Amino acid sequence: MMRIKNLQSLKGFQVQIKNRLLSTQVTAQKNLVGEDRVQLLTSVTSPFANSIALALKLKGVQYEALEEQFPNKSQLLLDSNPVHKSIPVLIHNGKPVAQSLVLLEYIEDAWPALEGENKRPAFLSTDPYARSLARFWADFINQKLIDTAARIMITVGDEHEKAKKEVVDHFLTLNRHMPPLAADSQSFFLGSQEMGMADIVLSPFVTLMFQPLQSICDFKFPDSSKCPPLYSWISAIQQHPIVKSTTPDPALIAQKMAFYRQVVTSRARQQ
Numbered sequence: 221m222m223r224i225k226n227l228q229s230l231k232g233f234q235v236q237i238k239n240r241l242l243s244t245q246v247t248a249q250k251n252l253v254g255e256d257r258v259q260l261l262t263s264v265t266s267p268f269a270n271s272i273a274l275a276l277k278l279k280g281v282q283y284e285a286l287e288e289q290f291p292n293k294s295q296l297l298l299d300s301n302p303v304h305k306s307i308p309v310l311i312h313n314g315k316p317v318a319q320s321l322v323l324l325e326y327i328e329d330a331w332p333a334l335e336g337e338n339k340r341p342a343f344l345s346t347d348p349y350a351r352s353l354a355r356f357w358a359d360f361i362n363q364k365l366i367d368t369a370a371r372i373m374i375t376v377g378d379e380h381e382k383a384k385k386e387v388v389d390h391f392l393t394l395n396r397h398m399p400p401l402a403a404d405s406q407s408f409f410l411g412s413q414e415m416g417m418a419d420i421v422l423s424p425f426v427t428l429m430f431q432p433l434q435s436i437c438d439f440k441f442p443d444s445s446k447c448p449p450l451y452s453w454i455s456a457i458q459q460h461p462i463v464k465s466t467t468p469d470p471a472l473i474a475q476k477m478a479f480y481r482q483v484v485t486s487r488a489r490q491q
């Protein structure tokens with residue numbers, strides 16, 4: 221009974237989103253009859269949202285980016301991700317999908333790999349074990365590395381210092397596991413021709429967080445002599461043309477993050 225009720229409310233909710241989109245964007249919709257309509261609720265400083273933008277570009281999917289203005293949240297965000305109320309959210313033909321790792325799987329399923337003229341890359345290998353490794357590391361990067369790095373940005377005092385130590389540990393852990401993974405399973409760019417799921421999750425950590433964390437939060441990543449594989453990966457990813465085209469202006473990111481950090485520290489001083 222409960223399940224039926226939830227399904228009904230989900231359907232009602234999807235219709236609600238669809239109607240809202242239809243009423244606000246009738247003209248655009250007219251030009252898209254018979255085509256996919258893809259919208260991404262995003263924010264320029266979000267590594268989670270940036271990985272989805274990167275995934276869509278790698279697959280060659282056209283989409284409309286709708287920028288959230290935090291701390292305010294649009295009604296579309298609240299309606300399309302009522303559980304977490306967070307970005308990224310992808311709205312595909314009126315149907316919302318949330319949580320970046322779920323979204324990456326969705327994108328892989330909805331726009332599967334193609335060969336030939338309309339070539340589209342695969343984010344996951346066809347080998348079940350290699351797929352599980354890629355998912356494991358994508359989850360590690362999402363849950364441990366990026367989430368803890370974000371904590372450096374939003375905390376002060378002991379919690380801030382603890383987050384810094386944890387990020388160094390996670391960075392070293394990733395570095396330690398990268399070479400065998402790259403060689404054996406092509407889970408990482410280092411050993412494969414194309415970017416896979418773990419690369420797509422890790423890339424925005426490098427392009428959006430690596431510099432600002434060090435310049436704004438008085439934090440130091442272990443240097444390249446301690447982590448050759450990870451630094452080779454970083455320089456390879458920075459050269460990737462689609463990564464470059466998806467990376468927002470570093471000056472804008474630095475400015476937004478410095479402002480955010482200032483708000484966090486001045487609030488802490490007032491308490």
Ligand SMILES: N[C@@H](CCC(=O)N[C@@H](CS)C(=O)NCC(=O)O)C(=O)O
Nearest residue numbers: 266267268305306307308319320321
């Ligand atoms: N685990 C989530 C994390 C998403 C997340 O934390 N998004 C942030 C932006 S970077 C957000 O929307 N924060 C607003 C909030 O949670 O209130 C994912 O992978 O999608």
